[in-house]
Amino acid sequence: MSVRTLAMMATPHENPEVRRSTVRTLLRLWPFVRPVRARLSGAVAVAVVASCTGLVIPLVLKWMVDGPVARRDPAGVWLGALWLLLLGITEALLFGLRRWLVARPLSRVEADMRAALYRRLQRLPVAFHDRWPSGQLLSRGTADLMLLRMFLAFPLTFLVVNSVTIAAGVVIMLVQDWALGLVVLGPAVPVLVTCAVVERRYALASRRAQDQVGDLTTLVEESVLGIRVVKGFGRHHSQARAFRELAIGLRGTELHKARLLASIWAVIMALPELAIGAALVLGVLRVADGDLSAGTLVAFLSTALALRWPVESIGFLLAMSQEAATATERYFEVMDEAPEDAKDFSDAGDTGGAPGRPAPRAAAERDGLRFEGVAFRHPDVPDGSAPLLDGVDLHIRRGESMALVGATGSGKTTLTALVPRLYEVTGGRITLDGVDITAMSRAELRARVAVAFEEPTLFSASVAENVLMGAGEDADRTDLDRALAVARADFAHQLPEGPDTRVGEQGLSLSGGQRQRLALARAVVGRPEFLVLDDPLSALDVHTEAAVEAALRQVLADTTALIVAHRPSTVLLADRVALLSGGRITAVGTHRELLRTNAEYARLMSGEPTPDEPAPHEPTPHEPLPHEPAPHASEDRR
Ligand SMILES: Nc1ncnc2c1ncn2[C@@H]1O[C@H](COP(=O)(O)OP(=O)(O)OP(=O)(O)O)[C@@H](O)[C@H]1O
Numbered sequence: 001m002s003v004r005t006l007a008m009m010a011t012p013h014e015n016p017e018v019r020r021s022t023v024r025t026l027l028r029l030w031p032f033v034r035p036v037r038a039r040l041s042g043a044v045a046v047a048v049v050a051s052c053t054g055l056v057i058p059l060v061l062k063w064m065v066d067g068p069v070a071r072r073d074p075a076g077v078w079l080g081a082l083w084l085l086l087l088g089i090t091e092a093l094l095f096g097l098r099r100w101l102v103a104r105p106l107s108r109v110e111a112d113m114r115a116a117l118y119r120r121l122q123r124l125p126v127a128f129h130d131r132w133p134s135g136q137l138l139s140r141g142t143a144d145l146m147l148l149r150m151f152l153a154f155p156l157t158f159l160v161v162n163s164v165t166i167a168a169g170v171v172i173m174l175v176q177d178w179a180l181g182l183v184v185l186g187p188a189v190p191v192l193v194t195c196a197v198v199e200r201r202y203a204l205a206s207r208r209a210q211d212q213v214g215d216l217t218t219l220v221e222e223s224v225l226g227i228r229v230v231k232g233f234g235r236h237h238s239q240a241r242a243f244r245e246l247a248i249g250l251r252g253t254e255l256h257k258a259r260l261l262a263s264i265w266a267v268i269m270a271l272p273e274l275a276i277g278a279a280l281v282l283g284v285l286r287v288a289d290g291d292l293s294a295g296t297l298v299a300f301l302s303t304a305l306a307l308r309w310p311v312e313s314i315g316f317l318l319a320m321s322q323e324a325a326t327a328t329e330r331y332f333e334v335m336d337e338a339p340e341d342a343k344d345f346s347d348a349g350d351t352g353g354a355p356g357r358p359a360p361r362a363a364a365e366r367d368g369l370r371f372e373g374v375a376f377r378h379p380d381v382p383d384g385s386a387p388l389l390d391g392v393d394l395h396i397r398r399g400e401s402m403a404l405v406g407a408t409g410s411g412k413t414t415l416t417a418l419v420p421r422l423y424e425v426t427g428g429r430i431t432l433d434g435v436d437i438t439a440m441s442r443a444e445l446r447a448r449v450a451v452a453f454e455e456p457t458l459f460s461a462s463v464a465e466n467v468l469m470g471a472g473e474d475a476d477r478t479d480l481d482r483a484l485a486v487a488r489a490d491f492a493h494q495l496p497e498g499p500d501t502r503v504g505e506q507g508l509s510l511s512g513g514q515r516q517r518l519a520l521a522r523a524v525v526g527r528p529e530f531l532v533l534d535d536p537l538s539a540l541d542v543h544t545e546a547a548v549e550a551a552l553r554q555v556l557a558d559t560t561a562l563i564v565a566h567r568p569s570t571v572l573l574a575d576r577v578a579l580l581s582g583g584r585i586t587a588v589g590t591h592r593e594l595l596r597t598n599a600e601y602a603r604l605m606s607g608e609p610t611p612d613e614p615a616p617h618e619p620t621p622h623e624p625l626p627h628e629p630a631p632h633a634s635e636d637r638r
């Protein structure tokens with residue numbers, strides 16, 4: 001959730017001119033619809049029968065008018081009325097049956113599609129989530145899927161049903177009297193042309209509307225999550241204004257859609273009415289002349305009237321299908337993104353090694369963590385700009401802990417994210433004990449490497465669950481207590497229900513330092529071979545920091561660690577320090593050596609602002625400032 005996200009809001013979906021085939025798009029739903037195909041086609045068949053039952057009514061009317069009515073035979077009229085009643089009841093029962101048939105299977109389709117989307121989102125690489133605003137994903141998982149269920153329940157069935165009904169009705173009318181039939185069919189061509197034209201424009205408008213819903217969702221989500229900032233800076237007015245603007249934009253698009261629908265509706269309603277009127281006049285004249293029976297005219301007109309609803313409804317059925325096609329398109333935009341390799345998650349426990357590659361592990365059994373000419377650029381930065389990391393060479397020996405220091409924005413966080421393959425290197429390679437990390441499954445890699453991020457993310461779950469996330473299934477209370485002790489997160493035992501206390505959404509009920517210590521506990525709980533810590537102690541006061549350090553030293557003794565550090569006190573935790581500057585490692589050595597020999601390092605550690613950067617570390621608001629000496633004061637602890 002960053003400024004970048006806001007800037008990106010429009011990017012993933014800005015291709016409104018792309019022409020697509022509505023039918024082909026909708027056909028992509030087939031794999032999800034397949035399991036319920038029997039019920040769905042049963043429902044369509046029932047609806048076709050129900051609708052055609054309605055068309056028999058005019059034929060009964062004709063029989064009544066030309067027979068019993070003409071003969072003034074009351075018994076015959078009663079019989080006819082009984083038939084009409086029976087037909088009406090049958091039609092109603094059949095439509096009820098259709099509803100019953102589709103309701104349950106379609107909610108299953110919706111649930112399946114939603115589950116598939118969620119699974120995919122979990123498996124998509126971090127680079128994807130950097131690019132996509134969360135509201136866009138949220139709206140695809142909710143509003144769009146609802147549209148799809150409605151489409152399968154209603155327009156899909158009724159487009160078929162109405163087409164069959166219209167075809168049957170037209171045949172009946174032509175058989176009754178072909179001349180009158182042609183008159184009524186007259187408007188078909190202009191109606192079809194209007195539908196085709198309006199449909200295309202409607203597709204564009206509905207795409208825009210659905211994207212705008214996504215943007216709106218993003219805004220709401222960000223301002224709810226960021227409510228502290230919004231309130232703290234008195235931004236609720238501007239936030240509300242931004243919301244209003246998006247909402248007005250969406251309203252405009254919806255009105256545009258309504259206008260398009262209105263125009264199609266006007267044509268679809270008016271032309272057939274005119275045609276029916278013309279047929280009525282013509283028919284009456286011919287009955288008067290005696291070359292058409294009154295019954296035939298009644299049957300003809302009531303058939304034409306019975307077809308009015310199927311014809312009129314086609315306008316909004318097409319509109320709903322357009323929206324469904326758009327929803328399908330938006331759904332598959334996410335589903336089509338390549339996930340992290342599927343095999344990576346199925347072969348957990350496999351010892352890795354790509355096929356054909358000799359197992360190099362024996363040779364370099366205890367090589368540690370090695371970066372070899374690692375280059376990286378974020379996928380969404382403009383082409384031509386220099387890569388963020390360019391030729392990083394660094395070797396962290398087995399059991400060694402290496403601090404990583406560099407100016408803010410120099411790429412430290414990015415470099416650490418490459419180790420668990422949250423991002424993929426764009427050049428060079430990273431090896432663990434001599435094995436290229438791309439040659440092992442992600443599951444294995446992530447079991448061996450544990451990370452604590454700059455922003456400690458907690459989930460709405462208990463403290464224990466949050467911490468044990470970092471361990472395998474078999475971790476128990478002892479592991480939990482040990483990890484809490486190492487991270488000096490013993491405060492967890494003082495919470496109302498101890499480690500079983502639930503933390504609120506994102507752990508906001510805890511202090512920044514408490515969250516950071518839980519994240520640290522999560523990183524160490526699984527006793528990982530490799531530990532990657534991104535500035536793990538930034539929010540702690542010096543006393544707590546010293547205590548955590550002392551405990552971490554024990555953990556780090558048998559772990560290979562890469563620790564991003566801003567403060568000398570954190571640097572002192574590590575055996576050696578590497579300086580990241582200009583996209584490469586420019587110096588490696590002990591803190592003392594580098595202070596003496598490297599001017600840039602000395603400047604970073606002294607807290608003096610560099611020419612183009614603000615001070616390297618600003619204390620976060622959570623820090624108890626009064627106790628804290630200047631950040632570099634702990635330097636002399638050495
Ligand atoms: N997902 C991303 N897409 C594009 N650019 C990014 C992305 N993430 C980070 N960057 C850019 O990469 C650069 C390095 O970011 P990074 O977070 O690695 O810096 P850092 O060294 O950890 O800084 P700090 O000390 O402030 O934590 C920054 O200029 C940042 O704007």
Ligand SMILES: [Mg+2]
Nearest residue numbers: 412413454534
């Ligand atoms: Mg960082």
